[in-house]
Amino acid sequence: MESFYYNTYPFFLNKGKMGQFLASQDWSNSALGNPDGWPVSLKITLGTVLGASTKMALFWGQDFLFFPNDAYAAILDNPIHSDQKAARIGHEPWALIQPLLERVWNAEAVEPLVYQSVDSFENQRYLLNFSPVTDENGVITGVLSTATAFVQPSDQNQESETYDRQVTDTVPAIIWTTKPDGGCSYLNKQWYEYTGQTKAQAEGFGWLDATHPEDKDASSKQFLEANEQHIPFHLLYRLHQHDGTYRWAMDKGSPRFDAEGNYLGMIGTVIDIHEQKLAEESLRASEAKLRSIVSTAPVAIGLFVGRDLIVENPNQTFIDIVGKGPDIVGKPLREVMPELIEQNQPFLQILDDVFTTGQRFHSYGSEVKIVQNGVMTHNIYNITYSPVLTKKERYMPFWILPWTLQARQK
Known part of the structure; x- marks a missing residue:
């Protein structure tokens, strides 16, 4: 069974220990059934999650079936990797995560969760973001979670914001934040290395200039609507590379709020999904x-x-x-x-x-x-x-x- 699933389905292939584990499961009697009939949105998102070097997890369906990649699984106690409900993650993290998953499933905005990893060193924390996964008709089918490591600096005189940005610059993924008006206030160095933009070109709404001209208007409209309504969003667009070519990317963001509930802007990630997108287009053709x-x-x-x-x-x-x-x-x-x-x-x-x-x-x-x-x-x-x-x-x-x-x- 392991050899059959692993070699047959690209979203399992070369996707770490978790991909191998999922490929070894007999899905025929599971709630999802054989992978042949899995929805396109599940296969694309799962392939992205399992292949990402950053900490990512997919909670699929209303039962929130838990599909973490290797990096995300490491920060939770007793993670499960097969066709089980995410409630089996562990009582403590599930008690924190479940309410946020329910809200995202109901199209509500949620702020990131600061989570103390059970296996981390002292003061090791993670910022967990949650955003909806939708099918081709815009119907919510799951929740995508990303985890970014944040460590409180021991030197209390050091500016926390400066330290956090130094940390995000070490993460092998594009991370960004915006102001309440939607203007981009921060992009980590991976954005600039990927797109070739300068800081002056990208901040504010300049990042939209790095999207493909055919995708720019639709991406701008969807982003501004989400910012105005303070709700999560999910964009697919072609993103300019430093060598002048374009590659498909998935941009997901969630609203941020302070302790009083005031809207602070968005926080999100951009992930390269070019190979998955081309594979899907090739399959359809x-x-x-x-x-x-x-x-x-x-x-x-x-x-x-x-x-x-x-x-x-x-x-x-x-x-x-x-x-x-x-x-x-x-x-x-x-x-x-x-x-x-x-x-x-x-x-x-x-x-x-x-x-x-x-x-x-x-x-x-x-x-x-x-x-x-x-x-x-x-x-x-x-x-x-x-x-x-x-x-x-x-x-x-x-x-x-x-x-x-x-x-x-x-």
Whole structure:
């Protein structure tokens, strides 16, 4: 199971001990089910979290299933890494975190939590930020948390703000803060190294000039609306690099408040997600191309998603051969064609072997017993089962298996 999940799904691959641990779990009987059917927003965010060098965690769904990366897990006591509720993190941190997660889930603004790590040195503290994760329709599907280390300086004469900024400059991620009017008041050195902007160019609203011209207006509008309403926000835009190129980035921010509840501005992070974004776009393009080929093919082709072989986008020839009508879409193949099991036919097992091994299967002149329009038929077909591979010869996160049948006279 570990080898299958780890090599099949890019959001587990090379993502530290946590990625390996999650890949070793049997998700088939979990609340999330097999990773084939996980939402796109979960896979993209999880890949970002697990691959980040900064401390990040994803709390997914209304049960807040806990997915920390290695760095975030280290600051909590008894973190869990599989399909369990985040309440199992540990009583003390959960008592602090749960109310904030509930508020973010309900689209409320929350201020960062100052958390004392159980494994840290004396005076070691972390600033935990929480922001919503949304799907393509803007619906909140989870909560993203980032942790930034803050250590109270022992020299009480040292300015705390200066010290904190020195600390954030050592963090391998872009961190920023704004004033109540939305103007940027601080960007750590990683921003300047990444974008090539100077401090004079970036502060205030100058940071928007580093976003791609096609993304600038939408990013500005969404950010200013969140600042006016004092609510968390989540932006995706192309960010200028010092070499003149652009890369996709995810910008997440949360409002800050003082002890009296006065709004102080925003605090947030910017994370490079270029590879994940390109992989997602490539996946969508591949799926669209495949569906076009299927619909126009002169032979019967059915697309099966996941290990349960959910029928998806069959062409009309395939529907006619199966003989169960167009309502087969969205159903497991074993339910669409129970005769494959009842007649002890080997095809479901062969398909599963193709799925797990990635090896193509082809046969000539195979007899297939099919109940077509209520009548059992015996026909001879040439059959091909082929897994769809990425350009890097790794299996796609969504497994799609074409089943091509060419009838021959018996």
